[in-house]
């Protein structure tokens with residue numbers, strides 16, 4: 001596997017896997033169990049944020065986490081070989097940083113998805129952290145920016161307007177679309193809704209990387 005590009009390894013040409021594409025998780029980094037692990041980690045973080053545990057539970061958790069950190073040190077790999085963030089067959093690319101996004105449908109220049117923020121992404125007073133909302137937009141607009149054979153780009157600007165409180169633990173709707181493409185510049189927009197309520201809007205500028213910048 002080493003030496004193959006991610007597109008070759010994973011069998012898809014871009015990070016938003018099209019529905020119906022066949023991928024064998026056993027052949028991918030992290031294997032068949034990675035999705036369950038990422039889901040459990042997400043659940044653990046959401047649960048941890050919502051508790052005030054007794055002292056013995058706190059110490060036990062710390063000890064177990066230290067033990068896992070030490071065991072994982074032996075399995076460290078270069079970034080290009082890690083499953084975290086590279087498993088485009090799984091929600092949130094198999095990582096726990098971004099919220100759980102599920103693509104519903106997409107066209108050439110638009111995409112619709114559902115997203116659920118967990119308690120982990122809470123900012124305070126029952127509102128999702130504004131940075132987590134910006135993270136969602138950067139993640140989805142950034143990934144969608146590179147679809148349909150477009151070369152990789154990087155976000156140079158992301159403008160988010162918070163129109164209403166974004167609630168955690170609810171299924172929200174996300175729509176993103178290309179607004180304009182010219183030269184190395186791509187402008188994408190996004191809208192996050194809770195039912196009819198627009199929670200946030202985003203405008204982002206991506207610049208296509210030159211070959212020496214990849």
Ligand SMILES: CCCCC/C=C\C/C=C\C/C=C\C/C=C\CCCC(=O)SCCNC(=O)CCNC(=O)[C@H](O)C(C)(C)COP(=O)(O)OP(=O)(O)OC[C@H]1O[C@@H](n2cnc3c(N)ncnc32)[C@H](O)[C@@H]1OP(=O)(O)O
Nearest residue numbers: 006007013014015086138139142143154155156157207213
């Ligand atoms: C491919 C197969 C994949 C298969 C699947 C496998 C695995 C999946 C793996 C990953 C999943 C995919 C995606 C990852 C997920 C989410 C994406 C998140 C994206 C990010 O989160 S990424 C991090 C944050 N991001 C940065 O870390 C950028 C730092 N930066 C730079 O790296 C440089 O900035 C660079 C190289 C981008 C450009 O640098 P440069 O020197 O080449 O270009 P230059 O400066 O000349 O700008 C060119 C023209 O853009 C205009 N311009 C520039 N900046 C502007 C601004 N802010 N506002 C308005 N205009 C701007 C200039 O004014 C000029 O315009 P003009 O040409 O008209 O004069």
